[in-house]
Amino acid sequence: MSAPNKSYDPVEVEALKPEAVERAREDALEAIAGAGDLEALHEVRIAHAGDRSPLALANREIGALPPKARADAGKRVGRARGEVNKALATRLAELEAERDERVLVEEAVDVTLPARRAPLGARHPLTTLMERIEDVFVAMGYEVAEGPEAEAEWFNFDALNIAPDHPARSEHDTFFLHAPGAGAEGAEGAADAADGPGSGVVLRTHTSPVQIRSLLDREPPVYVVCPGRVFRTDELDATHTPVFHQVELLAVDEGLTMADLRGTLDHMVGALFGADIRTRLRPNYFPFTEPSAEMDMVCYVCRGDSVGNPDRPCRTCSSEGWIELGGCGMVNPRVLTACGVDPERYSGFAFGFGIERMLMFRHNVEDMRDMVEGDVRFTRPFGTEI
Amino acid sequence: MRAPLSWLREYVDLPAGTTGREVAAKLIAAGLEVETVERVGADLTGPLVVGRVLGIEELTEFKKPIRYCSVDVGPAGAESGEPQRIICGARNFVVGDLVVVALPGAVLPGGFAISSRKTYGRVSEGMICSAAELGMGDDHSGIIVLPPGHEPGDDAIDLLELRDEILDIAVTPDRGYCLSLRGLARETATAHDLPLRDPALLDVPVPNEDGHPVRVEDRAACGRFTARVVTGVRPDAITPVWMRRRLEKAGMRAVSLPVDITNYVMLELGTPLHAYDRDRLEGGIGVRRAREGEELVTLDGVKRALHPEDLLITDARGPIGLAGVMGGEETEVLAPERDPETDEWRGTTTIVVEAAHFAPIVIARTARRHGLVTEASKRWERGVDPEATAAAAQRAVDLLVGLAGGTADPGVTHVGVLGVPRTVLLPADHPDRVAGVAYGRETVARSLQRVGCDVYGTDELTVTVPSWRPDLTDPNDLAEEVIRLEGYENLPSTLPRPPAGRGLTPRQRLHRRVGRALAGAGFVEAPCYPFLGTAALDALGLEADDPRRRTVTLVNPLSEEEPHLRTTLLPGLLAALRRNEGRGNHDTALFETGLVFLPGGDETAAPRLPVDHRPDADAIASLDAALPHQPRRVAAVLAGLRDPAGWWGPGRPADWADAVETARLVAREAGAVIEVVADRHAPWHPGRCAAIRVTVDGGTLVVGHAGELHPRVIGALGLPDRTCALELDLDLLQRASEGPVRAPGVPNFPPATRDVALVVDASVPAARVEEALREGAGDLLESLRLFDVYTGEQVGEGRKSLAWALRFRAPDRTLTAEETAAAHEAAVAAAAERTGAVVRGA
Secondary structure (H helix, E strand, O other): OOOOOOOOOOOOOHHHOHHHHHHHHHHHHHHHHHOOOHHHHHHHHHHHHOOOOHHHHHHHHHHHOOHHHHHHHHHHHHHHHHHHHHHHHHHHHHHHHHHHHHHHHHOOOOOOOOOOOOOOOEOOHHHHHHHHHHHHHHHHOOEEOOOOOEEEHHHHOHHHOOOOOOHHHHHOOOOEEOOOOOOHHHOOOHHHHOOOOOOOEEEOOOOHHHHHHHHHHOOOOEEEEEEEEEEOOOOOOOOOOOEEEEEEEEEEEOOOOHHHHHHHHHHHHHHHHOOOOOEEEEEEEEOOEEEEEEEEEEOOOOOOOOOOOOOOOOOOOOOOOEEEEEEEEEEOHHHHHHOOOOOOOOEEEEEEEEHHHHHHHHHOOOOHHHHHOOOHHHHHHHOOOO | OEEEHHHHOOOOOOOOOOOHHHHHHHHHHOOOEEEEEEEEOOOOEOOEEEEEEEEEEEEOOOOOOEEEEEEEOHHHOHHHHOOEEEEEOOOOOOOOOEEEEEOOOOEEOOOEEOOOEEEOOEEEOOEEOEOHHHOOOOOOOOEOEEOOOOOOOOEHHHHOOOOEEEEEEEOOOOOHHHOOHHHHHHHHHHHHOOOOOOOOOOOOOOOOOOOOOEEEOOOOOEEEEEEEEEEOOOOOOOOOHHHHHHHHHOOOOOOOHHHHHHHHHHHHHOOOEEEEEHHHOOOOEEEEEOOOOOEEEEOOOOEEEOOOOOEEEEEOOEEEEEOOOEEEOOOEOOOOEEOOOOOOEEOOOOEEEEEEEEOHHHHHHHHHHOOOOOHHHHHHHHOOOHHHHHHHHHHHHHHHHHHHOOEEEEEEEEEOOOOOOOEEEEEOOHHHHHHOOOOOHHHHHHHHHHOOOEEEOOOEEEEEOOOOOOOOOOHHHHHHHHHHHHOHHHOOOOOOOOOOOOOOOHHHHHHHHHHHHHHHOOOEEOOOOOEEOHHHHHHOOOOOOOHHHOOOEEOOOOOOOOOEEOOOOHHHHHHHHHHHHHOOOOOOEEEEEEEOOEOOOOOOOOOOOOOOOOOOHHHHHHHHOOOOEOOEEEEEEEOOEEEOOEOOEOOEEOOHHHHHHHHHHHHHHHOEOOEEEEOOOOOEEEEEEEEEEEEEOOEEEEEEEEEEEOHHHHHHHOOOOOOEEEEEEHHHHHHOEOOOOOOOOOOOOOOEEEEEEEEEEOOOOHHHHHHHHHHHHHHHEEEEEEEEEEOOHHHOOOEEEEEEEEEEOOOOOOOOHHHHHHHHHHHHHHHHHHHOOEEOOO
16 A cells, blocks of 8 residues: 655646546446446446545545645545445445346245145144133132042032932932942942942042032132033933033122022123123022022024024024023032031022033034044144134 | 823813913923923824724635725714725724724825725725824724724714823922822913812822721831722723823823723822732731842832842732832732633722822832832832822722722721921021022012912011922022022022132143143144053053052943043043044044042042031041042153155154153143153053153152053054154142243353264263263353264264254353363263263264
8 A cells, every 4th residue: 555655746646637537437437337237246346446446546646636636636536436336336226126036036936835844733622612611710710620530429429419319319320439449340230339339439420529629628708610521321422422521610608699690601601602692591400509490591693583483493502592501500508518618608609511512512513422532633623722 | 201281281271272382381481391392193184083893894805804894983974974884904803893983084194195995896985093093102903992982973083182282391300299290280380370270189088997907117118008999890991092092192001991090190190009909919918128038029020139128018928019119910900801711801800009108218229229210119209299198099999980890998098197297497588688689578478379388477487388399398499489480581690709819720720731732732632531441451561560450440331341440541542543543544643631540559438428517627538538549641642744744845754752752842831850761661662662750859750651652552552653652640740840930041142162972882871961961061051952863883883973062151251262162071071971972083
């Protein structure tokens, strides 16, 4: 690099003559405009804006001018270099855009190609439907309570006001467990099975024993929702399964009424099927509730329009207009007594329903077996939430 | 309980046009479960009349014998009441019999139109009908022969009550009184606000000393016993059409007149009766419990060994009936027979009618012990009106006199005293407090009176409940009666305010999280039945002493092949996997979370605790001590391709590592740090099985296994090659949780990376090398990744090369080359010392 020559004081420097600077500028601009691609522009940049370009060399000579001429020459060279650099930048942007355009077009793909490269999993709709219901009640302040599936008869029957000889007990089609160590060879006859084999343990026939455990574990007020698997000795067919799922609800507090029961049902049905779906209670009998009721909801598909209207049949409710949900009622004071809750002070309500049934009418499942066989074609479409 | 509408109308004056569906709707609102309303005879049109057979011409020229009959159908006959000429294939009638004739123009059930037509070379002017042809059941044994007492030309549609509606009602256990027309009529009357003609309101004679002797030893089990005698019963008397039809519509078969009468009274009044042939009784009737070794042949011909708790009816010889369940063969009324020589009818002529009251529990137990649920036992179990016994006996006597030509014997036996009416104390506002509705005392009292109660008092009501409602014992029972009569549909809808909740428990959240994570990883949830057979355990290759063979066993399994409860989730999942394979669903990954049942061996029988107070902690513990251990498990199985094949290239088969990695995934969700060690454990491949271990409270526990299944297991179960599986105890994993995550620092100083390939003996687990590297490298090691495993000539027989990428970083400074090198060397040195590792190529 040459340093300014302080000892030499020429009047003129050839490269800094206005014509020379102007020519260099024009040459540069012409070359830039003529650069057809990014490589050519690269060459042009070296030739016209690089360290050895005419304008760069001219700039270096400015120091050689007499002090008075320096400002003028510096201004002219600087302006010319500025214009050249700007033109370079503009041309670079143009050429890059052209290149991008071309390359991206070349890189285009068929975005409709299916590309599931990971296996597709899902949770079972019975599980997610139970969780959905749990969530409705958890949002209201309820706890989710669980219990064992092999359960003492006292929890499953006696404490629920189903005494050993109560007809309801034999209606439960109960699986009895052998006393420990008895083994299969000790199997008793079917007639004796109804009396139990003496182990005092059954596969729970409903999730109601969890209500009893909840009442024993907690001080009132008690608000629990009890989801789980239950068992009855039904053979598997299109409408029965020996293993099925229930969600039960128990509220015990001061001053609870049947109106509260109804309101809670309305709320649940609204949350699951739409805010305007009405419920209906019909008197029924359960040993553990008194008064007891069967609960129905207006068919959420036809809203009752299919009743007596053969032109618009409804498959969901078989044109009944109502869908049966399950049983409910006010907790029988005898049940409270068995759990040490003072029935003079506290009252409660409970209800329960089958999840298989609800899944069937909520999602048009036509055969119970589809829900128990574990066929992935059935389960996958339900994803991970319902 | 099947209730013909025509029969209900006998007791309730329903408006003429009222349909079965309308009655059903009212009964449903009142709490009866009307399952169906069956319309019979709706598609039947006349003329259908009574005819008398005047003459029979036997036609023999056809394949089967055919009769050409002349039948007097009275004024219904064509043209001024001429007899009709009718072809008939049946042979169960003689000249003079009354039959049912469908005349031309009639349409029988099924759209079968009757016309005058030529058949068997004759003109047949109608049809002589069988019961089946009229839609009266499936009796094809011949045409209907009517009992005397009808005139030719009488309308047979009315006579046979062919048009009717039948309500089929599922009666809940508390409503025993609805197992009778009397009870259903009462509900119908109440629901329509109409008066009831109570068929049990009969005059009954005062008991005297002249009746058939009865001795009740067990007064607790048999509170009442009425015996009446009817003499001179004609054995040839047959059941009138109206009674036969009612029995049939109610779902019972006609047997013989005396038996039909007892059944009819049971249906009408709800009181099961029994009729004995007095000539077959020896001495007085007794009621007592059975004695050891006694036997009885019941009406169904079965010889039954009696249990000392069975309640019996006896005579001088011994047991003659299982009280309230079924009578004995020896003393039953005889089916009438015609003596072939004298042509006279022979059969039972003197009948003893038993109308008693038995304790529900005694009958329920007897019926269950003998597996003998009868129409009678069903009613006793659910409660029969104790005040109706005398009326029921009277009704049977009246029918035997009126229909069978008998004479009521003046002797009337009655054992037992009149019951004291039961009262329940009810605060007048109790129904209001149960319902959340202000009914007021007047409404409460009126409603209770409508169901048959007597009500006294103002603020505290004294309610006397009717004898047919043994279910009304508590204030809430009475509240239900008030609320249902006022209409459940009129209850308001309010929401209680529970205390603020805490949401799901950690265990519940873990359960959900594991399910979501596995679904996200491509597994499909498949909840399986918990039933298990020994064959499934054999197929898994479990040793004889494997703890998973110690099972809980069902007394009454659905299948004898699967009497146990699962001790592992794998059999169910593997069966589901095979089912999917069989249906063409390949490349399947399934999972389940659920309970297993593990007997501890020290379970005691669960006691039967009282229910009149809260059991104490020891009592509750004694219940729990009877239960098997029931931990929650998660299991997953996978086969075929783990990563699908496609236009992007080939797929990747699932292998042991996917199973182990899935175990790590579950553990990560549980927040548990696991240790993976090689193990040999059925049903896994002995060289491809990992035990998953955790540390809980300072001790090391195996929470499960993962890997590829043993080829023999795969063969035995017919699974795809290389099927892999894992099973973990979720409850144990949860206990191993490290608790809330402590956020790591994320320093911005640049990392330094070093790769190293270490050659070790092939038997050295990578996990041990990794552990040595980590500990040797110290705190500066940020992460460590195994990126290659090589075996082959270059490293020598029985050796393997493990290539690791180590990444170092300090939280507070940029590491110098010397610091990084020192940490790296320390790591390698530790690996060399502990595992014999040699730097590859060194």
